[in-house]
Amino acid sequence: MKKLLCLLFLLGGLLYARAQDTTTAKLDSLLSTYNRVYKFNGTALITQHGKILLHKAYGFRNVADSVRNDTGTIFQLGSVTKQFTAVIILKLEEEKKLSVQDKVSKYFPDFPKGDSITIHHLLTHTSGIYNYTNDRTFMESEVFKPASREKLMALFKDKPLDFPPGTRWNYSNSGYCLLGYIAEKAANKPYEQLVREYIFNPLHMTNSGFDFKRLNNKEKSTGYFFINQDSSKVAPGVDSSVSFAAGAMYSTTRDLYKWHQAAQQYKILTKADWERAYTPVLNHYGYGMNIDSTEGKRRISHGGGIHGFITTLTRVPEDDVCIILLDNASDNTIGRISESVQSILYNRPYTLPRVRNAIQVAETTLQQYTGEYDMKGFTITIAVKDGMLTGQPTGQQPAILYAEKEDFFFLSIADVQIKFTRGDKNEVNGMILYENDREKIGTKVK
Known part of the structure; x- marks a missing residue:
């Protein structure tokens, strides 16, 4: 009987250790992913039931x-x-x-x-x-x-x-x-x-x-x-x-x-x-x-x-x-x-941040997006500088826009994406600004 109890305690300990290792791996994956998308740059200490998990x-x-x-x-x-x-x-x-x-x-x-x-x-x-x-x-x-x-x-x-x-x-x-x-x-x-x-x-x-x-x-x-x-x-x-x-x-x-x-x-x-x-x-x-x-x-x-x-x-x-x-x-x-x-x-659902990968786009293509866009309340000026596309809202500094796919760009310093829209003749005529799960439509005016 004593041997059986010891075996049960040993198995219980192993299962607990494995669960703890899994939790630690999830925590590290979460923070590593946020770090890769430039959303966490620092130090973390996380404990539960008196145990330091990370x-x-x-x-x-x-x-x-x-x-x-x-x-x-x-x-x-x-x-x-x-x-x-x-x-x-x-x-x-x-x-x-x-x-x-x-x-x-x-x-x-x-x-x-x-x-x-x-x-x-x-x-x-x-x-x-x-x-x-x-x-x-x-x-x-x-x-x-x-x-x-x-x-x-x-x-x-x-x-x-x-x-x-x-x-x-x-x-x-x-x-x-x-x-x-x-x-x-x-x-x-x-x-x-x-x-x-x-x-x-x-x-x-x-x-x-x-x-x-x-x-x-x-x-x-x-x-x-x-x-x-x-x-x-x-x-x-x-x-x-x-x-x-x-x-x-x-x-x-x-x-x-x-x-x-x-x-x-x-x-x-x-x-x-x-x-x-x-x-x-x-x-x-x-x-x-x-x-x-x-x-x-x-x-x-x-x-x-x-x-x-x-x-x-x-x-x-x-x-x-x-x-x-x-x-x-x-x-x-x-x-x-x-x-x-x-x-x-607490074993609840969660999502990892999306890792966006930038692609190279020829400067001649980037020039198609340049101009001013009326966002109904402010203006975004799109320009090309040193081979990179930049966006500058009214009263703010310009920020680099990275291409993820055709007509779709993102900022690395904020949760902001821009999708450029085109007209019947395939000319760029506007944009959709996505920011923190909200979207705003703008029209190209210059």
Whole structure:
């Protein structure tokens, strides 16, 4: 009987290992395919039931030097920072240095309507405070320079509230910067020092920090607006004093996995306070985290985007699932990738991105497509440059169009395809623009 039980346990273990290997292969195939179509350039760490199923890097850390990403590459996180800020606030409350019911006016007496806005409102994006990253002029010219507290607060302090506090939801980076300033006043320490003392040091998150622009580390990645087969465009760095408690953090997949494990074990905060953070208020948002469900189980997530980087961290605590995707080429497909990863983990259907292969087309043929196309609201100018077809929508830079087949072209930097149409005499007379599963018809006017 004992021999039979041992045999059954052995067979069960082998079947589990084989299933795990199959899952890992699917995950790697998914991310490799997205990398081949220039939709994922970064590092992934994926776990389930406490087992690391995949920890692998894809693409380039630095294109110019042909240095590839690895599992130690350091990325900016953007708004994934917000959950760390929220936990710091709750930790300070546990130490009775503040309360989430405190009014903003307690810390900034001259803040307009600060007596009607609580820390709870700031944490849950229900304060109504204007989001300073909506200031286009500032975002285009000032985010790269250091900004004092006074300068940053001046961007939103005197703006009218979007709504009465607590009545609606509207994402506000301003609110999270304000939380960082409040934490500094309550603890009489810099925000970055608080995060190190309460989180980074206890969890041994040794490759995490805030001042990414000035970080001197060979593992530091270069951020790009895009990377494709022909070119790349480096993104200018946002100063950490501007993104601050709303989005300045940098880290690695290993360090973020330590963060996940700490949350699983209810470290740093009490279990009750972790549960408070996980409790949605409006729009499925808790304290610095999105709260919804998958397979009937609570899912906790947050994405981040900052010049040159896009990231996502998704957790399903009940199944010890952790999905960390860090990308240094700014492609917004990362949310779709995360959903496909979850489909693999839970045996749901998913699709791989289509790999489009370019063909060579003679320049004389490309000239047939040149001209201006009226898209009813904007114009696309098609031209030939250096033997390549380019498309330039109104107000944008030209992008290379690659031929996939006769009259059909695609962009490598976005999910965009163009099909040129012809008239009775076989002349090119228009185009159909396909973008993110939508299509728009245009007429050739010149």
